[in-house]
Amino acid sequence: MNSLEGKVAIITGGTQGLGGAYTSLFVKFGARVVVADMRDEEGPANVDEINRQAGDRRAVYCHLDVTKAAEWQHVVEVAETEFGKLTTLVNNAGVPGRDGIEGTTEASWAGTINVDLKGTWLGMKYCIPAMRRAGGGSIVNTSSTSGLVGTGRGAPYCSAKGGIHALTKTAAAQYGGEKIRVNSIHPGLVDTPRNKNISDEWRQEMLRGTPLGRMAKPEEIANAVAFLASDAASFMTGSALIVDGGMTAI
Numbered sequence: 001m002n003s004l005e006g007k008v009a010i011i012t013g014g015t016q017g018l019g020g021a022y023t024s025l026f027v028k029f030g031a032r033v034v035v036a037d038m039r040d041e042e043g044p045a046n047v048d049e050i051n052r053q054a055g056d057r058r059a060v061y062c063h064l065d066v067t068k069a070a071e072w073q074h075v076v077e078v079a080e081t082e083f084g085k086l087t088t089l090v091n092n093a094g095v096p097g098r099d100g101i102e103g104t105t106e107a108s109w110a111g112t113i114n115v116d117l118k119g120t121w122l123g124m125k126y127c128i129p130a131m132r133r134a135g136g137g138s139i140v141n142t143s144s145t146s147g148l149v150g151t152g153r154g155a156p157y158c159s160a161k162g163g164i165h166a167l168t169k170t171a172a173a174q175y176g177g178e179k180i181r182v183n184s185i186h187p188g189l190v191d192t193p194r195n196k197n198i199s200d201e202w203r204q205e206m207l208r209g210t211p212l213g214r215m216a217k218p219e220e221i222a223n224a225v226a227f228l229a230s231d232a233a234s235f236m237t238g239s240a241l242i243v244d245g246g247m248t249a250i
């Protein structure tokens with residue numbers, strides 16, 4: 001159902017955590033993937049292992065800092081040169097920003113907003129022309145439950161993720177006529193490297209507020225992202241797909 005045969009995707013932050021799970025599943029479902037990240041030590045080895053398991057050159061690694069326009073232009077060129085086209089973008093790269101309103105500094109505000117929100121906008125800006133050349137495409141932007149409801153902490157993060165939610169809808173409105181679909185994914189708490197260091201108190205508070213009573217495995221979010229990227233979601237654009245174990249239901 002979620003076949004990605006014939007798709008060529010850029011997955012930002014695609015070497016670990018959620019992005020790593022997306023890369024593995026996309027290749028398993030038949031896509032070719034440009035893994036775009038700043039982890040230049042680990043990235044090429046990850047991709048070699050994926051290609052070894054696939055028995056084919058299904059993925060390439062490309063350095064990308066999502067805040068840099070010139071680097072976006074380069075990664076799009078890599079997709080078209082290596083795999084002939086670009087059909088799919090998963091804007092996944094992100095950094096936390098966990099302080100509240102008064103605790104946030106101008107520097108920490110800019111750091112989170114630049115990577116999470118500006119990076120998502122730049123990705124669409126530079127990938128959409130290539131999708132137009134391919135005759136259409138699908139973009140999945142990574143928001144969060146924090147882009148839908150207040151958490152009482154994480155002022156820059158909630159602002160970035162709320163911005164991504166709205167940016168997704170305006171992009172969907174602008175590009176539907178060109179067969180480019182744009183949706184956002186809203187995970188709850190997921191077991192990834194970034195959550196290894198959150199306090200037990202915070203973890204327990206989050207889990208108490210999650211009807212399924214546990215963190216998601218990255219693969220559980222990857223299935224939803226693969227669905228949005230696939231032709232099975234051909235009439236979905238501007239949607240906010242919540243995969244949160246029920247966190248925002250209560």
Ligand SMILES: NC(=O)c1ccc[n+]([C@@H]2O[C@H](COP(=O)([O-])OP(=O)(O)OC[C@H]3O[C@@H](n4cnc5c(N)ncnc54)[C@H](O)[C@@H]3O)[C@@H](O)[C@H]2O)c1
Binds near residue numbers: 037092
């Ligand atoms: N883990 C969760 O509980 C959770 C919940 C909701 C949303 N999210 C969102 O999902 C996405 C992935 O989260 P994760 O938990 O896998 O994070 P992670 O910290 O484990 O991985 C983030 C990846 O993004 C890359 N990255 C960071 N800054 C970058 C930049 N400037 N340019 C390119 N790559 C950059 C990192 O190198 C890393 O590979 C993020 O956008 C995050 O906000 C995560």
